[in-house]
Amino acid sequence: MPDHLTISVGASEQASARLYRALDPGRIGATFVLAHGAGAGQLSPFMVRFATGLAGRGLDVLTFNFLYADERRRIPDRTDKLEACYRAAITVARGVGGLSGNRTYIGGKSMGGRIASQVAAGEGAEELSGLIFLGYPLHPPGKRDQLRAAHLPKIAAPMLFVQGARDPFGTPDELRPILDRLEPRVTLRVVENGDHSLAPPKKGERSVDEVYNEIQDDIVAWIVSTTARPRAVSP
Numbered sequence: 001m002p003d004h005l006t007i008s009v010g011a012s013e014q015a016s017a018r019l020y021r022a023l024d025p026g027r028i029g030a031t032f033v034l035a036h037g038a039g040a041g042q043l044s045p046f047m048v049r050f051a052t053g054l055a056g057r058g059l060d061v062l063t064f065n066f067l068y069a070d071e072r073r074r075i076p077d078r079t080d081k082l083e084a085c086y087r088a089a090i091t092v093a094r095g096v097g098g099l100s101g102n103r104t105y106i107g108g109k110s111m112g113g114r115i116a117s118q119v120a121a122g123e124g125a126e127e128l129s130g131l132i133f134l135g136y137p138l139h140p141p142g143k144r145d146q147l148r149a150a151h152l153p154k155i156a157a158p159m160l161f162v163q164g165a166r167d168p169f170g171t172p173d174e175l176r177p178i179l180d181r182l183e184p185r186v187t188l189r190v191v192e193n194g195d196h197s198l199a200p201p202k203k204g205e206r207s208v209d210e211v212y213n214e215i216q217d218d219i220v221a222w223i224v225s226t227t228a229r230p231r232a233v234s235p
Helices: 045-055 079-095 111-121 172-182 208-226
Strands: 003-009 013-020 030-035 060-064 103-109 128-134 159-164 186-191
Touching: 003 060, 003 079, 013 045, 013 079, 030 045, 030 079, 030 111, 030 128, 030 208, 045 060, 045 103, 045 208, 060 079, 079 103, 079 111, 103 111, 111 128, 128 208, 159 172, 159 208, 172 186, 186 208
Parallel strands: 030 060, 030 103, 103 128, 128 159, 159 186
Antiparallel strands: 003 013, 013 060
């Protein structure tokens, strides 16, 4: 069962969080702050599935709700408020007993990953060991000219993009020209036939369980591979 935590955002607001502690043996000494997408909070099946699966593979995982999700509002907060909540979640993750020596990774599903990238592109992000995006929302569906990528070159840490081949928010082919300019800091993991939630078609050859298990294995393998690299420092 996850630990229930509280995140203080600003002077008076609070958000809920859950810590999924890595199972021993096999802890890899890393914490992943995993943020939810715009349409569902940290208790969505996707979030719980990835948090528990990654914890079972040795990764400490902190999930949290953005303020609007805890307040049961459908419309996300302003960007600055979302970023403030994410920064507060990182602070909590680093202060949890027994995890203070962990390397810190941030990211999330869809909007949660985008906000993580904006936090990493800002000031004070030098101690981040990497970012993990589960369906990066490169653009709104049907609006390929409205790219959300101008800030990505400012991120110094390694990045892992896990992108479904049929994601309407941005296919791997749309991402590649942007990510190619960020080499060697970026790894693109394509989920064949995956949608925005990285899931295969219901009548496809592979089950969601198979696909998600492979993705979680790949995430942990990528994190382990980054531990051999020096920590990134912004110029």
